[in-house]
Amino acid sequence: MKTSLNEKVFKKILSSLQTGKKEYIRISSAHLSGISYLNIGDAGLEFLEDLSKSGLRFRVKTTINPGCVDFDSPTECETEVFEKQKKIVNSLKTMGAIESLTCTPYLLDNIVKKGQRIAWAESSAVLYANSIIGAHTNKEGSLTALASAILGYTARSGIHLRKGRRPEIFFEYQGELNDELDYGLLGYAIGLKAEAKTPYLRLTNTHDLHLTYLKQLLASFGTSGSAPLVWIEGVTPGFSKVRKPGRKIVLDRHELEKVRKMLSEELPSNSSEKPVFVTGCPHYSLEEIENLSRILNNVKKLSVEAWVFTSRSVYSEALRKRLLRGLYERNVKLFKDSCVMYCGLKRRNAYVITNSVKAAYYLRNSFRLRTALKSFAEFVNTYGV
Amino acid sequence: MFLKIKVVNEGVAKGPLLISLQPISFFGGVDPETGIVVEKNHPLEGRSISNRILALPSGKGSTVGSYVVYALAKKGVAPSGIIVGRVDSIISAGAILGGIPLAIADMKRLCSYFEDGEIVVLDARRGRLYRETLKE
Structure with missing residues (x-):
């Protein structure tokens, strides 16, 4: 069957989901989810490639969620996954997306203001934009956010109406x-x-x-x-x-x-298994990296690895401000472009300690890993030497 | 005689009716290469949804399901038409992307009017579902 991707198709997607009056509202920013190859698979990759070839482009500033690889660490994941993740990002870049690969676009890559109408997917960013900044976005799905990025508007419903707030x-x-x-x-x-x-x-x-x-x-x-x-x-x-x-x-x-x-189970005390501490869900801000360094100053080293996920933009800033000194020596690894749903973590199949409830939920339910919840300070108390 | 249906994505399709009393997860539950239901213990496990008029209460599971519906359509192994019991964003988006006629119907009535396997016409233009009748 022949399928054709054009603006009309995306208009239809928005209107099919609207019950009642079909009204629209202009938006000035979009943020897309469904970027990770581990999530969207070959079907999603193929769709995004078709879309980038269709000639459609984003009309508003558009950022994207994390993928499942760190583009600077190609050996951590299967080559196939790495290459396919790259293709997904390239397709979106062709359409005009900023290669933010972060779930915290509001920090540096896609700064929005109070009262601004936007179409964001990624629930944690939606909640931050609405509840902290006072912007207005519904919890868009991958496809409705994509449609809004292409069309420059979204359905005037939900949070865009006074009663919806x-x-x-x-x-x-x-x-x-x-x-x-x-x-x-x-x-x-x-x-x-x-x-x-x-x-x-x-x-x-x-x-x-x-x-x-x-x-x-x-x-x-x-x-x-x-x-x-x-x-x-x-x-x-x-x-x-x-x-x-x-x-x-x-x-x-x-x-x-x-x-x-x-969401938390203790590692049996007689276990010889090495856990890994995972943090940065949502992605760490500069402040959180500073705070992490401060807590780590009290110890020489961690006896297990700590993996920290952040955006490339924040990472570059942290590097420039020399906030990363001494972290590697203390057994802390920083990752960019990916989130905790990282191919290298899935591959390692380790017992995970995390300070993020969201991370624990998804690592248990999607990656089938065992998780324990501890604050970062608690973790350093236990594993710092 | 016909059953009234509410059009979501316009088009007309004809084929054997395949009724699923349970929701289908397109992502993970349907093989995107062949259109065969692969979800363990699903009533339709092992059966193909390709080129059928698929009637189901709704979709379920990951929203990535939309991309799977699109992939099925591109490969020519999608249902020729879909009828859902209620508005479903995953299937709606997938059907629109893949150019598959889609409508909403009362599933109870549908099951009492039609039998699984009979040839039906899904007219998602005029909003009708009816048995194929032979014209001379």
Whole structure:
């Protein structure tokens, strides 16, 4: 059968998913998911190659999610996977995408502003853009984001309407949140309870609404919940003006422990197996790399490897600012272009310790690896020498 | 006599009706080279969906399924038409990319009107599904 890829086809895709009035809204930025060869396979590769040959080009600034290889470490993965990942990226570059290969485009590669209408896939970036920056994007799928990048508009529905942004369920967390992992566990617990509803969240006893912590909270919320936005009291632009939903659901430490049990198993103490620590889900920011270096300054070396995932842009900045000195010697490896769903990690089939709830969820469910959840400081305490 | 259907992607197709009472995951559940259902313990396991009018409640699983539907169409081993029980973004996108006629129908009624295997015409222009009748 002959298939032809043109703008009309992508218009149809957007309109087929709209119930009710078919209205559209211009966007000024797109971010695409479905980039990793391990995820989209040959069917996806073939489609993207056809698309780049069709002559269609992106009309707006477009960045892309991580792939499954680090283009500077060709020996870590099968040659076939490496080559096919390259073809996927080349097809998208031909269409005009920026070779960002990151799930944190908002840090450097695709900076957006409050009120800006955008079409982003990648749930953690969507939640960050809406909840922290105050931009507006639905949780686009790989294909709807692609369609919007090509057309320059998206369906005027969901979060693009005032009523689609309203908070629908009110959570209050009572207790201390001590580290990045606590925030991640809380995000996952809220997602489970909120299901498809948009939460309003109040954190008590927290003096430190640090962005790197909130990034963890939102990424794990995006793993278990489906709303594109969390209203965070004191953070989300306009939070003081929205009407809070009536009944308040109070959460405490028990909820965090429940999630930890779901996604974490201890390595048997008699095991001779070497675990690997994995972090950078979502991709590390400069600040997180600085923080990592600071914690590592207290130890000579780690007795197991720590793998850190970040974007090429952040990596280059970190290199320029000399933030990476002493990391390699301490058994820390940095990876770019890929995320924790990295071909080299799948290949190694190791027991994984991570400080990211989202990473634990996907490494267990997609890569079938065993995972334990520990904060970075906790990990360094155990494995630092 | 015909069953009213809601058009998602226009087109007309004819072929044997293949009814799946369970959702299908195109990604991982269907061999993209042959169109044979490979999901373990699926009622259609081992059967081909190629050139059939495939009726199913919905898709399931990864959104990459859209690319698989497209790949099937490109290789000529896709269903000639698809009927779903409810709006399904994975199948919609795949069918539109692959140029496969697609419509939504009430699955209960469909199963009471038609039998699995009989030759039907999916008219995703006028919004009708009917038995092929011989004209002289």
